[in-house]
Amino acid sequence: MQNWTRRDFLRTLSVGAVAAGLAGCRTTSQVSSRAARRPNIVLIMSDDMGFSDLGCYGSEIHTPNLDALAAGGVRFTQFYNTARCCPTRASLLTGLYPHQAGVGHMMEDRGYPAYRGDLNQRCATIAEVLRPAGYRTYMTGKWHVTHYMNKDGPKHNWPLQRGFERYYGTIQGAGNYFDPMALCRDNTYITPQNDPEYKPEVYYYTNALSDNATKYIREHHEQTPDRPFFMYVAYTAAHWPMHALETDIAKYKGKYDQGYGHYRRQRFERMKETGLIRKDWDLSPQAGDWETFEHKNWEARCMEVYAAMVDCMDQGIGRIVAELKKQGAFENTLIFFLQDNGGCAEPMGRGADINEKWVAALKDLRPLGPDELQPKHAPPMQTRDGRAVRGGPTVMPGPTDTYIAYGRNWANVSNTPFREYKHWVHEGGISTPLICHWPAGIEARGRLCHEPGHLIDIMATCVDAAGAQYPTRRGDQQVQPREGVSLRPVFAGRSLPERVIFWEHEGNRAVRQGKWKLVAKHPSDWELYDIEADRTEMHDLAAQHPEKVQELKTLHENWAERCGVEPWPLKKPKKP
Ligand SMILES: [Ca+2]
Numbered sequence: 130m131q132n133w134t135r136r137d138f139l140r141t142l143s144v145g146a147v148a149a150g151l152a153g154c155r156t157t158s159q160v161s162s163r164a165a166r167r168p169n170i171v172l173i174m175s176d177d178m179g180f181s182d183l184g185c186y187g188s189e190i191h192t193p194n195l196d197a198l199a200a201g202g203v204r205f206t207q208f209y210n211t212a213r214c215c216p217t218r219a220s221l222l223t224g225l226y227p228h229q230a231g232v233g234h235m236m237e238d239r240g241y242p243a244y245r246g247d248l249n250q251r252c253a254t255i256a257e258v259l260r261p262a263g264y265r266t267y268m269t270g271k272w273h274v275t276h277y278m279n280k281d282g283p284k285h286n287w288p289l290q291r292g293f294e295r296y297y298g299t300i301q302g303a304g305n306y307f308d309p310m311a312l313c314r315d316n317t318y319i320t321p322q323n324d325p326e327y328k329p330e331v332y333y334y335t336n337a338l339s340d341n342a343t344k345y346i347r348e349h350h351e352q353t354p355d356r357p358f359f360m361y362v363a364y365t366a367a368h369w370p371m372h373a374l375e376t377d378i379a380k381y382k383g384k385y386d387q388g389y390g391h392y393r394r395q396r397f398e399r400m401k402e403t404g405l406i407r408k409d410w411d412l413s414p415q416a417g418d419w420e421t422f423e424h425k426n427w428e429a430r431c432m433e434v435y436a437a438m439v440d441c442m443d444q445g446i447g448r449i450v451a452e453l454k455k456q457g458a459f460e461n462t463l464i465f466f467l468q469d470n471g472g473c474a475e476p477m478g479r480g481a482d483i484n485e486k487w488v489a490a491l492k493d494l495r496p497l498g499p500d501e502l503q504p505k506h507a508p509p510m511q512t513r514d515g516r517a518v519r520g521g522p523t524v525m526p527g528p529t530d531t532y533i534a535y536g537r538n539w540a541n542v543s544n545t546p547f548r549e550y551k552h553w554v555h556e557g558g559i560s561t562p563l564i565c566h567w568p569a570g571i572e573a574r575g576r577l578c579h580e581p582g583h584l585i586d587i588m589a590t591c592v593d594a595a596g597a598q599y600p601t602r603r604g605d606q607q608v609q610p611r612e613g614v615s616l617r618p619v620f621a622g623r624s625l626p627e628r629v630i631f632w633e634h635e636g637n638r639a640v641r642q643g644k645w646k647l648v649a650k651h652p653s654d655w656e657l658y659d660i661e662a663d664r665t666e667m668h669d670l671a672a673q674h675p676e677k678v679q680e681l682k683t684l685h686e687n688w689a690e691r692c693g694v695e696p697w698p699l700k701k702p703k704k705p
Pocket of ligand 1: 176177213214368469470
């Protein structure tokens with residue numbers, strides 16, 4: 130561990146020890162003996178949120194349930210994803226780098242083994258690994274690791290064929306929260322109107338995911354209370370479109386009228402106070418000028434809805450926690466919370482002339498019947514009740530007939546204090562909170578861990594905690610060795626082994642070794658940063674340390690070759 134991180138680690142360890150004392154001090158032997166019983170594992174991931182969007186990571190957004198998990202567990206300050214939805218999910222599920230799992234980019238089949246847009250057969254999912262160890266396996270939420278979307282199959286890479294016993298969610302990546310495309314129960318597409326198992330008064334996808342997760346926990350304890358379970362809850366909050374329930378939006382009315390810079394500075398100060406970031410780091414450059422922005426009411430409303438989406442997810446996590454407590458399972462459940470990529474700067478639905486184009490492209494608007502599937506995941510599209518979905522700065526986001534992203538400038542607030550966004554592998558694109566909570570298995574509570582970690586570590590941690598065996602074969606195929614390390618030493622206040630971590634997405638690339646990070650934004654040259662002194666990547670040291678640049682560049686080239694990474698943009702593969 131580096132000097133400053135060790136110092137901070139020990140400082141936060143002592144804070145954690147005090148918190149543990151206040152919570153009713155337990156001894157190490159008590160903790161280990163209770164952890165001997167295999168824990169349930171609940172892996173929760175959200176979509177398109179920045180490093181500072183949770184209360185316990187510096188946000189003004191109300192997230193009391195996640196904050197409570199953080200206070201009772203460990204918060205990682207240098208945990209990393211892959212910068213994008215599909216590759217993150219492929220990596221998280223398999224413990225491999227995304228290219229190794231066949232999802233080096235998104236869902237298109239590009240011909241190369243690392244870019245098939247479909248999990249390959251040379252990887253195993255966490256569910257496939259834990260099930261033979263006696264775990265029941267459940268999933269709610271966004272799948273997004275296959276391009277096989279047809280309702281009549283093939284479904285070899287749908288959740289039930291990749292280790293999960295029950296599934297409720299969307300096979301596709303994004304969509305209308307009031308009428309999601311590719312909504313699915315187990316192996317069958319459904320609509321919000323024709324699902325006999327779930328009939329809420331108002332259908333809203335985030336709540337549907339929380340409610341079905343809660344239901345799976347309840348049913349598990351009715352049916353197989355003596356067995357442990359693994360549950361993966363993949364929220365789409367707070368990916369565009371900005372859709373939320375009016376009751377949740379109302380809590381944030383007027384709360385974002387002071388403009389981007391105000392909230393960024395507020396978050397920056399809070400993060401420094403809580404020890405999440407170092408006090409001497411610079412704040413990354415401001416995106417956007419609030420003073421000159423023409424549609425301030427609309428822009429503020431975008432962030433009000435975004436906050437409401439996060440808030441609603443947090444409420445749902447509260448209901449999941451309450452059900453675990455009700456079933457007496459909370460103490461021995463390992464809960465993870467993390468995010469799939471940084472705040473998203475994509476301009477979906479924000480163009481001044483977008484509304485005309487969308488509406489003009491629609492013909493024959495009519496209500497969809499209860500069994501008719503929503504055919505579109507993005508506009509031009511219609512609502513379930515037959516209205517045109519609208520966008521642009523004259524339309525206030527929130528309801529089902531709108532489709533608008535919160536835009537680059539708010540994403541810059543989400544990613545405080547870092548540079549860049551979803552897609553890029555500078556710290557703003559790949560940094561995620563990771564909260565780990567496990568009363569029976571984590572000794573000191575409320576602690577911050579400053580060691581780097583990556584999605585690939587979640588598989589290793591699950592295998593370790595569950596006492597499972599990572600397989601060497603899947604059917605007649607050899608499974609690739611997993612890449613990550615177990616995070617359990619951190620739960621016991623110890624360090625992780627030193628290793629090198631790699632990224633590549635759309636030609637954006639990075640490598641992290643100790644305090645050094647070599648990073649490039651495609652098609653630009655490499656930049657070198659001392660992450661210990663400058664994690665906001667403001668002082669490029671490449672010219673001062675050419676030997677370090679060369680060393681890390683070679684490591685990256687070797688990794689890219691080992692994992693099948695192709696030069697970007699991908700060329701059409703040669704026909705054999
Ligand atoms: Ca995402």
